[in-house]
Amino acid sequence: MRRSSEAFDEFARTPEASTAEGQRELVRLMEQVVEASPRDAHYHGVNASRLAELLGRLAGKGEEWAWDRGVKAVERFLTLVPESDWRYPLYLLARARLYYGRAVQTYDVADIDQALPLIDQAFKSVGPNSGIKGTAAAAAAELSLHRYEATGDPTDLEASRSAALQIGWVRNALSIDRYRGAMTFGLASTWRFERLGDPEDATSAVAMVQYAREIAQDMQRPDLFDSVAHLGGIAYRALYEVTRDPTHLDTAIDNYQSTYDATDEAEILARAQALDNLGNGLAARFDARGDMTDILKAIKCSQTALRLLPDDEVGLRAVATRNLAAGVLTLCEIDGVSEDDVGVGELIQEVLTRTDDLLREASVPETPFDPARSASRLNETEAVRLLAVQATALLHLAVRSAEPLPALERALRVLSQVRAHWEQPYITSARYALGGISQRRLPEVYVGALLWRAQLAPDPQPWLRQAFEVGESAKSRLLSVQVQRLAVDPPGEIDPDLAEREQLLLAQLARLEGQEIRHLDSLAPDPLRVYRMQRRAELTRELDDVWARLGQSSEAAADYVALRRGTNSRWAAIAAARSDIVVVSLLRAARVEVRASPTRLITLVRTRGRNGTVLLDEFRNDPTPDAYRRFVAEVPADRGAGARDETWSRLLAPVLRRLGEAVGPIDRVVLSPPTYGRGLPWHLALERAGWHSTNAGSPSVITLPSLTMLVDSATTSGLRWHVPVNAAEASGIDDPDGIGEGISAPRLIDASPAQGPPVVVGNPTGDLPAAEDEAIAVAQTVGVEPLLGGAGTREAVRNALTEASIVHLAAHAVTDTDDPLASRVKLADGDLTVNDLLGGYVRSRIIVLSACEGARGEPIAGGEVLGLAQVLLRTGVGAVVAGLWRVPDEATAHLMKAFHSALARGCSVDSALHEATTRIRAAGWQQPYYWSGFIVVTGALE
Template identity: 30%
Template sequence: MTFRSRVRALVAGQAAALRRSEQAGDLDRRITRLRAGVDDAEPGSLSQAELLNSLGNRLVDRHRLSGDVADLATAMDCYRRCGDLAPGTELATTALGNLAVACVNRYTQLGALEDLEAAITNGRAALAVVQDPADRARDLSNLSHALHERYYRTRHREDLEESVTVAEAAVELAAEGAPERAAASVNLAVALLERAAATESFADLDRAAGLYESAAAITPRDSWLRAPVAAGLGTVRLLQLRRSGQSRAEGEEARTIAGLRAIAERAPAGSTMRHAAYYAIGGTLWQRYLRDRDPARLEAAIEALGAAVAAAPDGAGELPRYLNALGIALSERTFVSGSYAGLAAALAEWVRALNLLDRGFGSVPMAYKLGQQDISAGLGIAERVVSAYLVLAEAVTTRAGVDRMLRNAMLIAEAAKSRLLTELIGRADLPAPPGVPADDAGREREIFAELRMLDTVELVGHGQDAGVTDAGSGGRLARRTALRGELEAVWASMTAADPRAEAHVALRRGRPLDWETLTGLARRLGPGTALLSLFLTNSRTVIFVLRSGEDAPDVCTVDLEPSQWDDILNRFDREVLAGSGRRAETWDRPLRPLLEAVSAHLGGVERVVLAPYDAGLRLPWSLMAARAGWRAADGGALPLVTMESLGLLPFLLDRRPAARGPAAVVGDPTGNLAHANAEAVEIAAMLGVDPLLGPAATKARVLDLLRRSPVAHVAAHALFLPGSPLDSGIVLADGVLTAREILAESVTLDLLVLSGCETGVAESLGGYEFAGLSQAFLQAGVRCLVASLWRVDDPATAALMASFYGDWRDGLSLDRCLARAVSAARPAGPGRAHSSDAFVLSGDWSIGWPVTASR
């Protein structure tokens, strides 16, 4: 359990805690009187505005006691009306700060991003004008809370750092000994604990302990804040004891659990405090179970984690984390009892967690999508689900049961990969079924074009100045929500007009592949193509093999866990990328038994489409396949197409062909690649065009050619920037054409060949979402792409490309052209990767030689 999971119960409701606790009956009577006062007051008067603000405050207080979200909605309306009636006044500023508090409280209960963004926007606006120190401390504390929540959803460190800074300012402003000071101290402590979890900073942990101690010293015994402070102090002390290896941890655990139970029992149903407290209890008990392996402790942990799941609303952002933890504890029952019932129960919780994470993916801003991918990967739910399905497949006794488990395992494996890229490419212009009304098809194109624009603005700005990339663009969020609603109506009209449109709509939703779509893809590609999905669980590496007509995938596994993959990648870096040593390479040896096992399922196959997993995208799978003995029916090299996800392929296959026109060939823009210059001249002659060479190859001219050509070949320097993959690019005569710039373009090429160094290298933007030049071009509209995984040799690449284009001109498919060219260039002798092995092909390999080119 992370630091944050231990103290999550301390985050929610800090602003509400500053107000006086009242009995529900007293609040009801006060609210009734205030409602009457609002109705009786002179419409539009300042007194009516004051009454509206007071009514909102009392409704927020009642929500804290009852958990009834309707009170928050009414309170928010009161604050808005107050601000409208008294613009520019101190009262309006106070109401704006109160509105921010209500927004963040509703967010913590329902998880609606609109509320979180409104809390940040309104909080900043209030702080821009508020002067009163107490009000300012309250608004700072609430803004810190909201920024902390957004960090949890986006994983943007800027939000976390600002949360800490803002909370520090709140503590400084709050009066010594005041309740506001205690609440602000707790808020700062929680932010510091989150940062300690992210950076492993013991200094932040110790500082959080001091803040809890100071809060405990000034919090009255009858205060609502007393229990959260005591539980937080106990949690931090427990972490400190475990860090130092002291034996007094058990007593501190008991006190911490007691404090958390007090929070859970006092908190209203549906409140964040209630379910977060149960979760923290369950996590503490689970840690204790891992030390003593007491089955009774395991059951207590399961009970507490189950209570957290039961108490959390369906929209709570923390619910997938709770379900994951509950699943881990339930799966332990299988090891304790020897029964698969525990694993089956765990699987149900994990699948529910994945469904919750997927449910709102299409409608949230880019920063939240990337954050969600990061959270999902960090939790490791997909890995656990795939592993559980594979284990249960070995336990079931019917063929139908085994097939169902294996199908589900493959679908989950693919759903984990490049979810965002699949969605973005799915928003490109695709032909609608013939029976769909023209108005619906046109409106669908318009909506997707606008959604694509919104996504592009946010993705292009990812990792840049916070003012550009601020996830809090409320206007874009509201527009995105409206467009998704309209899109659902268009899709309903489409399917009503033509039932055949259901398959089109299912594809366009951008959801993970279902079995019907995946087997439909296999049938479409025919018996000569095998679909392979690589996946890594906590203990095994798996390749699923699916061919046309099969009811379930074949599965090949090898015992390779993540630490062994780290060794593979480190060896690959040393032996291939750094080129050290003269002996045969060893990096791929652990994977060779897996690939040899897969070979038994490839009889009669003409090509393989492989979707690697995570860092597997860095490796030359064609070379590994050749070393494992994969061969085409004619004994030659077996063509291999690499995709980030199998779910991308239907979209690329369905993309409209580029308009006819001359090809574009660019060579040696920087004037220091003689072989690239010669390569461009030779390729241009084959394609019947004049190449754009040397200083003429500027960014403006190259982009112009890319926008209007069906085929493009670029022989140039390229660079990949680790840590900032969207700033990777092609080096042209007057600067670098970056992935960010490409994302903003429409590049509807049938084929793009990037004949340069590292043009196919990608890096994670969050979880298993990868970005680089290749992904940018695919998103911009390219149907098929050839790129390189490492630095390549200039003369060897020129020879490779001449062979590739020669075979394509002679009528071979693009994947076979590349396989033949790479195989021919690969030298005999010791098994070492060659420069040609760096090149990979992604996308639609069936594109034919352009009709405007010479033969």
């Protein structure tokens, strides 16, 4: 057997091995290795797997004979022994490797899905200490990791790590399987680090490198050192991202260089990958030390790798092209670089040519990329990354061109292709990169490109409107989609069975998304989480099919489907149609018309009336982080209102003042702030900047996380499907272990706005006497008996949320900055947390969170902001009135009584709050500390 194996290895290193005849010879030699292996030995099955994988890889390259030969071989192996024989699982693994080999070449997930059950069968059919169990676990780890590479599904990444860890529990696992497990776990950890940024993943990867090297040394397998060095480069690169210690980069580059130097010239793919990794390390070291030599070497590495890679290696060419682009685009942004010296223009053209070739060869359509309906040979993530690379390169080309318009317009077309991708709610993905641009930055680039196009257009308005819509659609995506789906009924003419199916699918998706938010602190591959991810994908596919059928019914149905998908710009039409409001958007946008593309804060205002225009102004830099820091120090401070000179609004005033003068008198403003400005009282900032109403006062202001949440009014009615996040909790059963999350319990509920009398809760914890006085005063105003002290229980409040038209909570509330899910209202018998509210269905028209900071929220993974006000909107509340800071009791009581009086007279929520603040200012509480702390958050205009 040894002689046959050596003959195979020797021939595999020759140039002839890559020819068609050479590949047939490789198969023949491996067949000899299998035949020479004793059939009663473990290695017969191992070599059978090697043969099967080789045939699968050749089949993936288009060699049909190889697939037929592989199928016959594995079927023959399975007949060698009965299923009860200890060797049978080894031949199951050989069959799995046949599918795996083809999947490596084609990115066909169906092949991997054929292989994984076979591996699982082999794993389960042997004892806990069988070496075969270790072999199966190693195979499952590798396959799951490749599946992740194809799909980007984090469940596959976690499944790979979990399978690799299983090997450690197998007492008789082969050393080679321990090595495979260490290498797979290490690589998976580096990819997990790229996705989530968890420092433990970087340190785990380095530990696995050291462990794998020790195993290779113990086995006396120097041929494995190259693979260890390859992983070492990636792992130490990740460790550098954690420590910022350039010596870790030096170690990574040494590993990459060692891998390349040790790779035989005939091993073209291995050399190309080694060069690509070396280039990555050099580019990172340039970022750390600024040595131009490193970035030029990195570009040269990528160019050489691309020359080596054969045309059929589409996936590897895509990665190398992205790395080339990253180096070139870095070079573009370096001040003082002479284009004549380094040929930047030619390099950009090379990037564009290579991305064009790849996208054309891979059949990526020139439409918004939809992997479910595409015949592309690239997986979704890689295709979108290439498109993002292309867009960025085109923008750099436009900057360097005397006639920028052709390149700019092409960049806009490419950005429109990837827009649908970044608008997907990546709940679990805190870090996600597309072509060197973070997912959250890509909308900034798109908005910046649209603004540049507006500058070059005779009529800038269409481009400004598009920038407005693109920028707002990228904000608070998950919350926007959920609120829109709650707020609108389907048109009457659509198929009622399809409409009901759509409602049930939406309810089931809302449940799964609620569960996902609940478990943001963990990516552990527990069975329930794996099920959630898989089930969510299935439901989404079915929902897409339902929407496709619904959208064909009528024009109204098509508009409805667009709204459900979250692609409808209904809010823009509302803004144009309503003469009593203006909508204001504050967006971060890249200045793409200059080389470094710095980020600025722009303000877009859609003026009232059907022929209204979009006004544009900008801050050179984003002042909101500094404004918020100053505001916290100057206004909401118990040590004395007005004790400090206010400077926070001065940072915002110049731009807001110019816009206010252009808008003129206006009674209502709907405003969507930038991320860092969500804690600011924008109604106060507008007043300070001179905005005024038609009666010479200040306008009322509605604050929204995104203008895409804006609807004419809440139109939900009748019965609607709802699926609780936790079936046990919804039934009043204590469920500390979360078992109820695994039970889907759809039920029909009345979805129309609650018509019951208001419910007022005051001082449920017994330590807020002023809140009790406030509740009594508010209850008298609305004509009900308040729930005071011990009567303010969790059950009473939960019932109120489904039955009362208005719920007023004068109680302690806590915003938990470390764990947003633990943000809570303190009641008589315990806390009502964000976690409790997730996945509920609240029918109240208005909820008032008094005596607390309920308007504040904290960012969670994916860029969403989560807090009491945000989660209440998600559950169906029409409007939330809440505080940005703790306002003194007496002032709050006076304001709330005035607010409910105005509501009772028929005022809209924002107008009622504006009237209430005007009254308490007249009553002596003139400092903003007393009156400007409450805001209205609602998407339903009255």
